[in-house]
Amino acid sequence: MKNFTSTTDVMGHPQGLLYLFFAELWERFSFYGMRALLVLYMTKHLLYSDRMAFGVYAAYMSLVYVTPMIGGVLADRILGFRKAIILGGVLMALGHFFLTFEYDVFFYGSLALIIVGNGFFKPNISSLVGSLYESGDSRRDSGFTIFYMGINIGGAVAPLLCAWLAEHYGWHVGFVLAGIGMLIGLIVFRGGLVRNVFDDRGKVPNVSRYNEKFLGIANGNWVVITAFLSVPIFAAIVYFYEFEHYLVWLVSACLLVFIMSVLQKIDKPARKKLLVAVYFTVLYTLFSAIFEQAGSSLTLFADRNVNLIAMNAAQTNSINSGFIILLAIPFSVLWTYLHRLKMNPNSVVKFGLGLFFLGLGFVIFGMSARAVNEWAQTPMSYLLIGYLVLTMGELFLSPIGLSKITELSPVKYTAFIMGVWFSANFFGHYFAGKIAELTTVATGDLGVFSKGVLGSLTELITGMSVSETLASAENLQQLYSYVSVYACFGVLAMSIGVLVIVSFRFVKKAMGAVH
Known part of the structure; x- marks a missing residue:
């Protein structure tokens, strides 16, 4: 098989952008396809009250925007963009497929898997896009515009298809299609790795730190283990959504302390x-x-x-x-x-x-x-x-x-x-x-x-x-x-x-x- 490098342009952009465009398109397809069904699924199928459905949905969606801060730091220090993206994609795919099991433990566990997976996938695929361009490259803004279009194409098409399947063949078929979308995104990204379109970008930033062992387990493996161990914690936060305000206060206090610290420096x-x-x-x-x-x-x-x-x-x-x-x-x-x-x-x-x-x-x-x-x-x-x-x-x-x-x-x-x-x-x-x-x-x-x-x-x-x-x-x-x-x-x-x-x-x- 012929190996292509990112120096081979497609429509004036590094070839890696094409793979990341479609990987993100399918990942967003899975995310927005499932999101479109979630509140209706809770109120119509699980028979949750509107208030409970809104509470669970709000807790889920708010946590989706907390984990990328953690996933970005772990990728920068230990995993690298590539491994973080793959780990995040696997977790999200599992989350979508587990929604097909009608038990509370699977429902809340599925949401938590997507929360954790998004934390690894979302920030690092965007960072990998940025790494395709040298500093000062005039194509950068255009490249991100193309990438942003992929997000919205996935967001526009997914609700149409997933909701149609859910209406005609059942909720779980809609969730399965969302999971398949995530798998396609992973396959596309993997294809880019096989064809070497990213050159050396996104690899483990420090191999010695990645392989350094704690309790006989390498740091890189600890990240994976911790990611899965954190799933029950996030599932519990979503389940006990009435108490999320404590997390809001904690995050607010931390942000205030850090901002005050920066202002003094x-x-x-x-x-x-x-x-x-x-x-x-x-x-x-x-x-x-x-x-x-x-x-x-x-x-x-x-x-x-x-x-x-x-x-x-x-x-x-x-x-x-x-x-x-x-x-x-x-x-x-x-x-x-x-x-x-x-x-x-x-x-x-x-x-x-x-x-x-x-x-x-x-x-x-x-x-x-x-x-x-x-x-x-x-x-x-x-x-x-x-x-x-x-x-x-x-x-x-x-x-x-x-x-x-x-x-x-x-x-x-x-x-x-x-x-x-x-x-x-x-x-x-x-x-x-x-x-x-x-x-x-x-x-x-x-x-x-x-x-x-x-x-x-x-x-x-x-x-x-x-x-x-x-x-x-x-x-x-x-x-x-x-x-x-x-x-x-x-x-x-x-x-x-x-x-x-x-x-x-x-x-x-x-x-x-x-x-």
Whole structure:
């Protein structure tokens, strides 16, 4: 067999990018395929209450964003990118396949396997992409854009296929397809290793450290053993999701101590920039808490109160990724064009616009109640338009934030500050679970958003009055529980977005030369 090296370009990029593109595509296929089914599986098959399903889902998704910090460090010091990616892929594949066993120990164990596996796979395949390009290579941004497209292609296609199989042949067939997707990703990555498309990149960084023994076992093997031993711990955290707030407090305290420590070690200009990075992270946490209703409460809203056409509720999870595929390149071209005209908005303004459009998307979800039919179902057009608008918000904020964090971070602490940025996903998913729980109200109780000023705001946006809703059927009360939450949090996000835009000059001053 002929060996190819990464010096052989494909469409102007190292050949290794092609393998990593498809490996990540299939890994995301497995992740988003399973995610699309999870809340519906818990509420419809396992018969969990909405509150319990939201709690388990929030704990699972928040932990998914904690383990990459650990997996990245272990790869840098001991395993190397290659071994970490393979270990993570194997763990995730096992997690998807174990979901086919209908016992609590397998269900929570499966979620934990995916949590741990994602920690090894996700950060290190991205790092391997970066290693394909030398410092200063002008192709780097384009390469990551191509790689990002693979993520969203997997995220768009997986819910459609996995949900179709789950609907026609059973939940477990959908989970099996997700597991097969992960195996295909591993096979593709393995193919790249066999063909030597990565050269020496991603190998064990320090062979002597890897082989150094403790209690007669090499450090490299200890990482694998510890990964499997940690599975019951993460399964217990998900199972006892009611106590996750203790983990949130612990992570918050650790981050605060580390940030305070860094602030004392850097000069005043760098300190101002770091505080702006923290400010952006707080805004991203708020964005994530509202945005991540997708996959949880929005999936149940689509299942129960949207007149779906040509797709089922689980398949609606593909809408966001589909819009990203359509809009990512136009947005990229837009920033370049505006930069040429010297009209490119400051990144603070983009953050504000991101929050504003996110809120507007949820207000549109709330407004859908104005067109409700006799079965308490709203038109699917509102769901599509709402997703389109909030996806625009995502493109204003998420990629811009990732870029600015690298510029605002002190060079010596870039990796740590990047970890702080990604911690917003951990906090965001935790609070997203709390927001989703607000949609679970008992019959005859429309919740906090039906009272006082919030009740008036809800009626203004949704057209649903409290008195008429309470006198209506249960399905209309259920609709109110969703649209009231979406409308009020939508207005909150829009309001904060406007405040961010109005006060951008104060933040811009602290950013120095960073745009």
